[in-house]
Structure formats: structure tokens, C-alpha cells
Amino acid sequence: MDTSGELGEFLRSRRARLRPEDAGLPTFGGRRRVPGLRREELAQLAGVSAGYYTRLEQGQSPNASDAVLDAVARVLRLDEAERAHLYALARPKAKARPRAARPERARPGVRLMIGSFGDVPALVMGRFLDVLAWNPMAHALLAGHLAFDAPGRPADRPNIARMLFLDPHLRELYGDWPAKARSTVADLRLIAGRYPGAPGLAALVGELTVGSPEFAALWAAHAVGDCGTDPRTYHHPVVGTMELLTEFMTLPNDDGQRVAVFNAEPGSPSESALKLLAGLTAAQCPAGLEAREAGR
Incomplete structure (x- = not known):
């Protein structure tokens, strides 16, 4: 991905969502040629020259100071995730020397950890949302x-974003699929800023x-954010409706990998449904398969 182009598109999308009156600027009536703030207006509010801001938006100011980026973020009212994304795009990492691509893997210790969660669903996501391992x-x-x-076969390894947009099962599973779709694309945008140019x-x-007009529209909107942790409703085909909380843990020793854990409120109908699923899963899981997967 072209980081400079991504930076320009991101800044233009953030300018477009702000009206001049929101920023305390006079409008003088009449029709404006561009939605939101003009470059010149943003530059004025951020305390930089119009020419400098234009170069920043065009990706021609790789040494922009913290003060400038903070001022732009303030004017555009960026939240914490958007601010981090702005910094990642404005200061891309130096390109590493090319090396042979290796399939991403979850460490054996991490596999054992999610296996030890027992009746609590848990999985390991790679840096680009591939499922590297999951418990039954x-x-x-x-x-x-x-x-x-x-997940043990890199060639056809499940990917959370791919399943969400291209697999009908996931579309039916989530009670509020549009909200989950928006959250996933915003997370993927944040990831793209951290790993510019990743093939x-x-x-x-x-x-x-190409495969999902809904994804294309969400991607073009340049929304940025971490995976949401609010309760989500799942319409499971076997045990019915559940409301589960998801927590994400970043693995500090594994570049970009995260563990996702799904829980129900104690004593709730959702916990009962999860326990029912656990019983059915234990009866169906082939003997020894979980242990073999954990030891890969």
C-alpha cells in the first residue's frame, strides 16, 4: 500500500466530516465546492501555512513534528486510535530488507494457553486477522x-475479515452484523497503518x-479504530442466541498477534447456552486432536 496516498486519503476523509461552523469558522452563506473543511481552513486552525499542510497531505513532509501532527489531530478531532493512525502514516517505518516470507505461526506456549481455557472460547489472531489457532x-x-x-494449514487458514464478509455463516451468526463489519474494517485500517506495504x-x-461491495464502501470511508469489546449478540445455529463479551490481549513477544477470549455474564442465559455448547463440543471433539493441535 502507498503510505503517502493513504495519508492523503485519510486526512481528506477527516476534513470532509467537519463543517466550518463546527470549527468556529464563518461560512458567509453560499455553496461550498468541497465538503467539510478546506485545506486552507485546516492549516489556519492548526497554525501552519497552507503550503506546508498541502505537502503533509500529499505525503511530502516525512519529518513533520509532533507539534504539527498534534495540532492537525486536534483540529480534526481525532480520537486516540485515529491519532495513532495519523502518526503511523505520517512517519512510515523504514522498509526492511526483503526476505523469504514465512507463514505466521502461534507459539506452542500460546497454543497451550488457549487450550487451557477449557469451556471458554479463545483463539489466536495473526497480525492480519488470520486465525493461527483456536480451542474447540x-x-x-x-x-x-x-x-x-x-488454522494449521497456511494455504487455507481462516481469516476473520474474509469470513465476516464472504462466508454466509458469519453473516448469520452476528446479531448486529453491520456493527461487527464496521469494527473489523476500522481495525484493519489501523493495522494497515502499522504495516505499510505488507503484501x-x-x-x-x-x-x-472485489468480493464484497460492503467491504469496499467501508474501506473507502477510512474509519479507524480498535476491535470493539462491547457485548455482541450471536445467533448460534445449535444453541441459540447468546450475548458474549470479547476481550483482546496483545502478545508482546509476537509481532501483531492477539488472543481473543469470549465470555458470558455469570448466571445469565448466555452462560447456560455456552455451557450447553461446551458439552456438545466435548462429545464431538475427536480424541487427542486438541492436544495434537496445541503441540504443533
């Missing part, structure tokens, strides 16, 4: 129609843009 409960919750050992991410975005 996460498999049963999200993708019981797929093979349990699919795997570019291929995923291209595939989803």
Missing part, C-alpha cells in the same frame, strides 16, 4: 462448519474489495 470452543462458536485443524495485507484488502 472458539471453533464451535465461530466456525463449526470448517475443519478444526484449518499479505494488500492481497487481503484487494480480495475483499
